[in-house]
Structures are given as C-alpha cells and as structure tokens.
Amino acid sequence: MRVKNGKRIGRAGLCVLLSFLALTACSPQKKGEERGKEKESTEKSTEKSTEAPSGAAAGEKKEEGAEKGEGSKKEEQPAELLSALAEISKVNYEKKENTSSLNDENAVLKSAGPIAVYLPKEGYHITDNPEEIRAYVTVSDERRYANVTLRTEEGSSSFVRNYKDRFHSLEDIHFDWEDSEDLQEKLIDLDGTKWLRVSYKKISRSKDGDSSKDAENDFVIFQSFLQNRLVELCFEHMLTADQYKGFTGEPFTEEGMEEIVKSVHTVPVKVPDAVRLDSLSIVDKKAVKADKNPGYTERMEKIKLDPDVDQKKWKLKDHPDIVSLLDGYLSDLKKVDPKSLEDVSSFSGGVVTLSHKEKDKEVSMKIPEIYNSGKTGPLYHFHRNTIDYNPEYGIEVSVSAGREPERKNFAFNFVTGHFIREEEAGVQVVGDRGFLVLLQLDESTLPAYTMLRKKAITYADGVIVNVDFSIPEAELSPLNETELEILKSISIQEKSDAKKN
DSSP, X not given: OEETTTEEGGGSHHHHHHHHHHHHTTOOOOHHHHHHHHHHHHHHHHHHOTTOOOOOOHHHHHHHHHHTTOOOGGGGSOHHHHHHHHHHTTOOBSOOOXXXXXXXXXXXXXXXXXXXXXXXXXXXXXXXXXXXXXXXXXXXXXXXXXXXXXXXEESOSHHHHOHHHHHHHHHHHHTOOTTEEEEEEEEEXXXXXXXXXXXXXXXXXXXXXXXXXXXXXXXXXXXXXXTTEEEEEEEEEEHHHHHHTTOOSOSOOHHHHHHHHHTOEXXXXXXXXXXXXXXXXXXXXXXXXXXXXXXXXXXXXXXXXXXXXXXXXXXXXXXXXXXXXXXXXXXXXXXXXXXXXXXXXXBOSSEEEEEEEETTEEEEEEEEGGGOTTTTOOSSEEEOOTTTOOTTSSEEEEEEOSOOSOGGGTGGGGOOOTTEEEEEEEEEEETTEEEEEEEEEEOTTTTTOOEEEEEEEEEETXXXXXXXXXXXXXSOOOOOHHHHHHHHTOEEEEOHHHHHO
C-alpha cells in the first residue's frame, strides 16, 4: 500500500478514512491487514481510471459538494465542535516530554517507533502480544472488559500532514458514526499539549431485534499529532460484557486517563544492527543459484519526481518514463506467461516458511526468523522485527489472486508524491522470475528518520505478490543478498486439494 502524498498507496483518499475508522474503533488489527484493505480500495479506484488513483479524500469530495450547493454536515454541527476539529488539525509537536507521574518504577514503558507511553503496573494487565500496545483494567488480578490501546500512524498521507485533509477526514468520521450515541468532542490542553477528546457509546444491535441483547461499548479517545504522526490513546469499556461478568462501576477515571495521556512522549529511535537484512548470515552462499532470465528486459532508472503536483491531478499519462517501464514489463510478462513459481532460494537456516491460500492458489515465502512477529503466520502480514517490534518498518507481504497482467492491476504502485526524495524503478530478474522493483527514499517518517523502501512485485497465473522491505536509511540502495533470496523463495502453486479435483 503506497502513495498519495509520497508513499503508501493505501494511505491515500478514502483509504486513509477506512484505516482511521478502524483506528477510532480501537480495533487491534495487524498493520498488514489494514494495509491490505487499504490497498484493495486503492486498486479499485485505479481500475476505474488508470490515469491515477483518485487522491481525493472524503473530506475533499465533501468540500466540492458543498461548493456546488449540496448539503454539508458542517452546517448541522455545533460551532464549538468544529472549532475543536480545526484547532487539533493545526497542531504538530516535534518533541514532547513525559509530564505525568508515571515512570519506570510504577509503569511499563511501551513504544511505537518514536512515540512512547507509560502503562501503569497497578490495576492493569499489559497484553503479551508484542504487536499491540494495550493494557486491561484488573480487579484482584481478574481482567475487566476495559482496555487502553495506543495507536500511531506515520505521516505518509495528506490526512496526517495536510490541515484541510485532516479537518475534513476527522469531520466525516466523528459526525458520521452509525449506531453511536452521546457523541461529545472537546479540545483539551494537558501540560501544554493539545488533544482532541472524543467520547461516545457504540451500540451493537441484536440481529433478532431484541434490545435486551444489544451490546454497548463506551469509548473515550484522545488524539493529537506528534512528529508528523497521528497519535491516539483509546479507552474502551465493553459495558455489557463487564456487567455480565459481575463488574460494576466505571473502570477509568478522568484523572487516570489523563495521566496515561500525559505520559505519551517522543523518544529517539536506534535501529538494532541485528535486524538489518544485509547483516544477517543466513544465506548459503555456496548454494546460491544463478539467475535464469526467461525473457524479461532488465532495466533500472531514476524516476522523475513531481513533489509540487496536486495529487488529484496526477495522471499516469503525464509520466512517459513510468508508462514505458510498466508496459515493457507487462509485454514481457505476457510472453513469458509464468504458470507457477517454485522456491529456488538458498538459505543455511534462520528462516521460516509462511503460506497464504486464496482461491485455487497457494502462495508461500520464507522470511528471517527475526522478522516472524506473527509467529505461525500468516504470510499476508506486516512482519515486524522481534527485537523492538517497531511498527514503522519491516517486511510487508500482500497477495491478490484472480488478476490479469494488465496496467490497471499494477499502475497504482507508481504514483509519486510529496515525501519521496529519491526514487528508482525498473525490471529485475531474481532467480527465474521477473519483478517490478521500486526503490524509494521516503521522508514522511521525519524527523525520526528517513525510510528506505524497496518494493518488489511479481506475477504468475493470476496471482500478484507484493513484497515491501523497509528500514531507516539515509541513502538509496539496491536489493541486498538476503532480500534477493527471500524473493527467490516465493512459491505460487495450485492448492493441493485443487490438484486432486
């Protein structure tokens, strides 16, 4: 998923809104799942017009409608709520200190990249899942159905970086929840940091219409923007379930919630050397197989960037270098017509094989054990390193079946934007398969670091596999030895049960 204002496609337009809807519901979705859904949404947009993804956020569309005289939810909302949205949309703190009473003695420090929070030890159970930052309220060591979750979103999209898009996206989200009641929003200042405080009740209606079976969840959400990242602390109370278990009384106090929020602070990030793929000694160099080009024209070239272009007006046809590269790969792909791929990698150990089944195909790939944050899988996932579990870099894999080698199924990968400082793209043969390769230096993660992103896309018999390698780096560099062997390990086969039928 990359694109709009400079990086991930799923972070553009409505995709951003979909991601944020999941965010504001305090969903514990894995990042890879979020990206997958966003990517599918963007692909559908691209299929409608291969000139470019729409790039128009829901708020932008709404604004256009308002200009034409159509109804706008803005006119129906209290002025103080709109004022709160407008003010929080303008903030971005480059640095924040911990101003709470929580510290290493009475709390546990958890971090998501450059954003950290203290979760209290007393009265809370911190989850064992390292891919989420969440703690449950406890009474006599028994968990209540109440939890606090930290979520962050790096500044890859206009939703995080652009004031107008922030405002309209927040407005659409907060004023358009279904089955929610008692929505209240206000801007608060906690020790010099402004936060948007949102509270509401979410009612899950019983399918049989029996209101006594309805489930109610209470939410209190604090949102702000630090280091070009959306930061959210969500306090969720599953009221109906809590009462069913015999718990009464409010699980959170306003003072207790604010202490946790005030503990949010920025921290420096040092990438452990042990997670850098080019530092791993897991490739069996003596057994590495030479590449066998089945008919692809290899090329790598600099991509002309247009950082000042209005993303809504970005058109693929205005970029003949990308069109030529894309069409050349697709032409070769149709001639080669790969019906399957086999694992031709050479590892000496230190890897795990993960698989994904979709329709009548089974896709598998090897990844280093140190990136197996999902433990037993799945393959379709954002795989973090297992040392610091930084959610902003890793190995992301997505799979889509039932596709044809047509421009509309690949074009969305080539949208350039505001935060890409340097980009190269081309066709590269790895093992016995051809890849579309994109190398990008992405500045959307500043001021913490510049991100090096390497995307490799291959195809066989209706299946497209995208593999994204990301790591903080200051310079552009090609695929390294370990990354090449990972790509060689991709296998696309018919399902075993399909072969029997």
